[in-house]
Amino acid sequence: MLETYGVDLGKEIIYSARGGVIEAVTSSPRSLEGGRATFVIMNETHHWIAANQGHDMAMTIAGNVGKSRGGGARTVEITNAPLPGEDSVAERSWQAWSKISEGKSRDSGVYYDSVEAPPIDLSDPDQLRAGIIAARGDAIWLDVDWIISTIYSGHMPRSQSQRMFLNQLVTAEDQLIAPEDWDARAVDEELVRGDEITLGFDGGRRDDATALVAVRVRDRLAQPLGIWERPDGPAGDGWEVDRQAVDDAVRSAMARYRVSAFFADTALWESYVDAWSEDFRDELLVKGAPHSAVGRDMRGGLQELTAANERLVSAIENGQLRHVGDGSPLGKTLRRHVLNARRRPNRFGLSFGKESRESARKVDAYAALLLADLARRRLLESGRRHAPERKGTVYFF
Structure with missing residues (x-):
């Protein structure tokens, strides 16, 4: 050669x-x-x-x-x-x-290949060995026993061991939801027409994303119904969310499902929230606020939203909330937003926020999920429910 x-x-x-x-x-x-x-x-x-x-x-x-x-x-x-x-x-x-x-950016010809260990219990030597073997792929010259002894020596943090030897994307120190907790709640199931749901909406205009998320009342199954984000690159220059498309998605959800409660953040979307409140107030069983059937301003009510966030985090960690898996682009986008959310303690407890005020890593779909879950809780507390959808054959004599 x-x-x-x-x-x-x-x-x-x-x-x-x-x-x-x-x-x-x-x-x-x-x-x-x-x-x-x-x-x-x-x-x-x-x-x-x-x-x-x-x-x-x-x-x-x-x-x-x-x-x-x-x-x-x-x-x-x-x-x-x-x-x-x-x-x-x-x-x-x-x-x-x-x-x-997710289909959010144009395919530039990127090929992504990652050989990583599945979620394992690092305290179990057998699981750890299997994880290392899975992550090393065909690099058979790596000494598995030596790596195990290095991990158990205590010379490096757990997160570094996961990244170096298992090739796992680990949780940031202030991450709100751990990837393994979110992924463990994914199910191969979707909402069906006529399901009783609650809706949550968080809207942006140019930079922030806009999201509409549903939670099924009977079993707390979460599903994104629409997430709109500014595209990366030149396509994002001068971009603004298509408000008509968002309005259509809301009205489609109201027509397809039995929506018992709908909490929408009012910021930047006041006129639309007012219209939704006027058009759907007779269908909704719980109001977003005393003065609005739909509007729920996230700039206020810190104590209530903090408690709602703590309940949602606990539900995800304990398996009480399930979500449509990331087999669809919307499911993948919701996952990204959830994992972008960071812990933000306040005087009432644990809230959430972006990585920083100017961060491009959006959390708006998580905010919409939070509002939908809060709406579900308020509905259950009220004791009001829509009558089950009638099914079967009707005979006339």
Whole structure:
């Protein structure tokens, strides 16, 4: 092979008589700009963060590859599972792929492949061994016994052991819902026409997402009925949520299901909430607020919303709330919003919020779920219910 291609081996640069060059690069992004690489291996991108110019390096590489002659240039990221909340290049890539899989972003040709261990009990040596073997794939040279002894030595946090040796996306320290708790509640089931439900709505306009979520009254099955987000990239320039589409989704839900309560955050959607209250007040059994059949302003009532959040978190952790699985794009988007939610303690208890005020990681679908679940609780407390839908054959004599 060396003779065929005329390869001249070097420690940092390898030349080929056919004109190719392989170069190890650790330079600054500015010094690399303009190079027209045809193939770039980006190693350990879970360490590429803003503080070490990792973001700038990734953007420079993307620009260089895009300018390669003849097209067909590629990049490959080789990485461990990223640390949630660190905003590494690996985490950004995972977030981008998640949106593509949800149908929220245009497919740019990304291929995502992750070999990771399933959820296991790290305290069980047999489960741990099986998890390590599953995560190592064909890297059979890894010493499983040595890895087990390293994990049990107590020299590293549990979360780091999960990322390094099991390749699992672990929970951020302030994450509201653990991925394993949410995923364990997924069911292969959907709402059917005529189900008695409660609705929750959280609306945005341009930057924030807009979400409509239903919870079935009899068994607390949650299902998103619509989630609208600004697209990434140029498609998002000047984007604004299609309010007519949202209104249509609300009215379709009212027609398809027996909606007993509907709590909608009023911010930015006052006129629509007023219209929904006027049009559906006779069908709803519980009011969102004393002055509105639907409106429930999330900017007030901190104590009630905090208690509702604590009940919802407990229901997810204890398996009392189930949800439509992530086999559908809407289910995947709801999962992303739920896992984006962060713990926000206040004087009344545990509430929730975004990672930061300006964070692009949305939680609006979780807010809509919270309102739908709160509406269900208020309905049950009221003792009022819609009569069961009549089924069967009617005979006339």
